[in-house]
Amino acid sequence: MFRSLGILFLSLILFSAFALAQDQPQTKSTTEIEVWNIVCPIDGKAINPEIKVITYKNHKYGFCSEDCAVLFKENPEAYIKNLSNDGTEFLGKSGNQNLKENK
Numbered sequence: 001m002f003r004s005l006g007i008l009f010l011s012l013i014l015f016s017a018f019a020l021a022q023d024q025p026q027t028k029s030t031t032e033i034e035v036w037n038i039v040c041p042i043d044g045k046a047i048n049p050e051i052k053v054i055t056y057k058n059h060k061y062g063f064c065s066e067d068c069a070v071l072f073k074e075n076p077e078a079y080i081k082n083l084s085n086d087g088t089e090f091l092g093k094s095g096n097q098n099l100k101e102n103k
């Protein structure tokens with residue numbers, strides 16, 4: 001009788017520990033989602049989550065490499081123009097911004 005109660009109690013503890021452990025990776029991934037842009041504002045490559053995020057004008061910018069983050073810090077105003085209004089597309093510096101804004 002006492003033994004089966006003990007097993008029930010133990011499995012309850014194990015279950016809650018398992019549920020807690022499952023919560024941890026979720027909090028990690030939300031910090032990655034916080035980055036506003038999905039492409040690098042300097043060259044349009046995919047964001048590397050290991051590169052430090054830079055906050056500029058209420059947006060958190062991610063970068064593909066440490067070099068790009070350094071370039072952005074020097075002249076953020078020039079590089080944010082390379083991104084579309086929602087940060088999902090790289091428009092580049094070639095002046096085809098008018099085409100993309102036609103939505």
Ligand SMILES: [Zn+2]
Nearest residue numbers: 040043064068
């Ligand atoms: Zn880059």
